[in-house]
Amino acid sequence: MDKHHEAGKLRMAKQRWQTERLDPALAQVNRPAMPSDLEQEPLYTPDDDDGRDYLDDLGFPGEYPFTRGVQPSMYQGRHWTMRQYAGFGSPQETHDRFDYLLGQGQGGLLVAFDLPTQLGFDSDDPRAKDDVGVVGVAVDSLRDMETIFTGLPLEKASPSLTMNAAATVALAMYVAVAEKEGVAADRISGTTQNDILKEFLARGTYVFPPRPSLRLTVDLIEYCSANLPRWNFMNICGYHVREAGSTLVQEVAFAMANAITYIEACLERGLDIDAFAPRLAFNFASSSNFFHEAAKFRAARRLWARLLRERFGAKEEASWMFRTGAGSAGSTLTAQQPENNIVRVALQALGGILGGVQSFHTAGFDEALAIPSEHSAMVALRTQQVLAHESGAAEVIDPLGGSYYVENLTDQIEREVNLYIARIEAEGGMLKAIEDGHAQAEIAKSAYAYQQQIESRERTIVGVNQFATDNDPEIELHRPRAEIVAAQIKGLAALRRERDNGAVQRTLSALEDEARGGGNLMYPILDAVRAYATIGEICAVLRREFGEYQPASF
Amino acid sequence: MKTQPDTPIRVLVAKPGLDGHDRGAKVLVQAMRDAGMEVSYTGLRRTPEMIVETAIREDVDVICVSILSGAHNAIFSEIMDRLHDQGSNRISVLGGGVIPGRDIAHLKEMGVREIFTPGASLVAIADYIESLVSE
Structure with missing residues (x-):
């Protein structure tokens, strides 16, 4: 039958259903809709396809435009990587923990640094005094990095260094350890987050101007392009933008706009798009609305593929592939009735898996109350295992593909x-939007609108503004043990006595010269790190x- | 509906420590502005000294301090001491963020007027500030 004729018939039938059936039914009972940043109809039918062309807009997994997945076999080949945060404490405790995890066969270790390290302050800096060892391990110099990594099988460790403003210093320290451990440069593998723009937008651990x-x-x-072929040099994060209160669309838009800014800066430096684009990866949040989240990952893959191929002229397939990790959106997890978070996290992980992500991090259900206990960390991991082995979500590639609703969301x-x-x-x-403070203000506006929806009860948060009880558990704050902080500061004083301070001064002034000139600062930073200059001195x-x-005033 | 005072209430929202998460602080700024107050935000990583200096310079009625790092006891104690030293006891100090219930009584003994923990309503905070200032 003629396609247009068919579509016309369908539209008429739908119109009839709406006036005869739906509208009268809704006139009797009509519950308020859940607030949505995306437009939604109560029902989707085949005529909501917006002129979509299967081969051009969806295609096959592992092929352009990758809407249905970046690998041909997706989870048929193997499940996504189930990520868990590792514990922290002193550099020695971090070493012991990593040693244990590697012994258990876990690679891809996440290294969380404390805020002074992330901001380029030494542990004995007065500005650091309340934050040493609080959210991660303190790494003041190469000596601490040696304590963490010496003796571990570094080729398997493939650590992820969560550093941005001072990512160059952290990478230099890791390279220096790996060299000493005899790992050849072309075997050094791992990841630096190195996404500074989202720090200005959302997470706040910036140091220098944009x-x-x-x-x-x-x-x-x-x-890395010249020396470390196996290092993943950037992880572009929508996650923190969303956690700062942005909408789903803003999350993807700001991450992509940041990516465009990085790509343009790399091209300006003379790098070849197909040499660096395959090593760009992403990290996004996943909220409990799993249809929206699954559609988001599908849309982001198609958008990235088209951006790289059409706008930047990338020729390699690997450059077009949007590879992403995702994690449960911490801000949606409540301190009230914390067990409810187990369900939220499961839905959030389901959204990521239905969306075809490469890795997922599930938060502990006590996320809003404390550092995860062994029990909550176990439940978080088991949640992913249930999804992988019991839910069936991983058995068919892109199982939501072809859903009238999800395809419409993806297009939208x-x-x-x-x-x-x-x-x-x-x-x-993007740089101007950050410098003017416009981008930050847009995110803050969305966060405020969301909060107002909660306060007016237009948006229900179960256990918080509806279905609340009044015996909520107490928040447990993590504070570092005083002896860890004291030992860190004592170790730093010893380092300053024992190292060759002449060499430190020489390398720091070479760095100063290069910073005034225009050369690549990784090289002088590496020299300073090798001489045991501290991160505070270098920064x-x-x-x-x-x-x-x-920042511009808010 | 309350009657608005002739001059708007002046509020400083402050963010001490190195933590960069200021979603809550910025939501508060917008809510208090909508409630008719004149609000400024310090931005991130302010020391107690900087916060008190700004509060005095801007002649605020209330300082709202947002803390998530767990260092609230030390930070509030320094803010209260500095306000006292400057003879600025007129300025009320409120706190918000991740602050365990068992610390709240201690903070109030120091002179912090009220602590708002996650889940506190913006309307309740605005009402509280208005009642404080009209005392």
Whole structure:
């Protein structure tokens, strides 16, 4: 039968159903809709396809535009990587923990650094005094990095260094340890987050102003391109933007706009798109609305593929592939009735899996109350295992593909994100949006709107603004043990006595010269690190040269 | 509906420590502005000294301190001491963030007027500030 004739018949039938059936039914009972940033109809039918073409817009897994997945076999081949945060404490305790995890066959270790380290302050800096060892391990110098990694099978460890503003220093320290351990440069593998723009937007661990920060970012990428073929030099995070309160569309749009900024800076440096794009990876949040989240990952894959191929002219298939990790959105987890979070986390992980992510991190159900206990960490891991082995979600590739609803959402998200990116670019691009504070203000506006929906009860949060009880558990704060902080500071004083301070001064002034010039700073930073200059000393040189970022007033 | 005072209430929202998560602080800024107050935000990583200096310079009625790091006892104690030293006992100090119930009584003994923990309503915070200032 003629396709247009068929569509017309369907539209008429749907119209009839709506007036004769749906509207009268809704007139009797109509519960308020859940607030949604995306447009939604009560029912989707085959005529909601927006002129979609199967081969052009969906295609096959492992092929352009990758809407249905980046690998041909997806989870048929193997499940996604189930990530868990490792514990922390002193550098020695971190070493012991990693030694244990590697013995259990777990690679891809996550290294969480404390805030002073992330911000380039030494542990004995007065500005660091309340934060040493709180959210991660303190690493002041190469000596601490040696304590963590010496003696471990580094080729298997493949650590993920969660560093941004001072990512160059952390990478330099790891490279220096690996060299000493006899690992050849082409065998050194791991990841640096190295996504500074989202720090300005959302997470707040920035140090230098945006432009010199971007220079350091590209220095790291250029260094890896020339020397470390197995290092994943960047993980672009929508996650923190969403956690700061953005909408789903803003999460993807800002991550993509940041990615565009990085790509353009790399191209300007003379790097070849097909040499660096395959090593860009992403990290996104996943909320409890698993249809939206699954559609988001599908839309992001198609959008990225088209962006890289059509706009940046990338020729390699690997450059077009949007590879992403995802994690349960911590801000959706409640301190009230914490067991409810087990269900939320399961739905969030399901959204990621139905969306075809490469790795997923499930949060502990006590996330809003405390550092995960062994019990809650186990439940988090078991949640993923139930999804992998019992739910059937991993048995068919892209099981939501072809759903009238999910395909419509996927199209809508791609369209909205493209419009948002176009607007950012029309207003002068991402760097300008950050410098003017516009991007941060847009995210704050969304966060406020969301909070207002909760307060007005337009949005229900189970156990919080509806179905609440009044025997909620007490929050347990993690504070580092005083002896860890004291030992860290004592070790730093010993280091300053024992090292060759002449060499430290020489390497730091070489770094200063290069910072004033235009050379790649990874090389002088490596020299300073090898001489046991501390992260605080290295960043102090860069702070003097580049200044410190002061955000536009809010 | 409350009657608005002739001059708007002046509020400083402050973020001490190195933690960069200020979603809550920025939501508060917007809510208090919508409630008709004049609100400024310090931005991240302010020391107690900087916070008190800004509060005095901007002649605020209330400082709202947002803390998630767990260092609240030390930070509030320093803010209260500095306000006292400057003879600025007129300025009320409120706290918000991840603060365990068992620490709240101690903070109030120090002179912190009220602590709002996650789940506190923005309307309740605005009402509380208005009642404080009209005392």
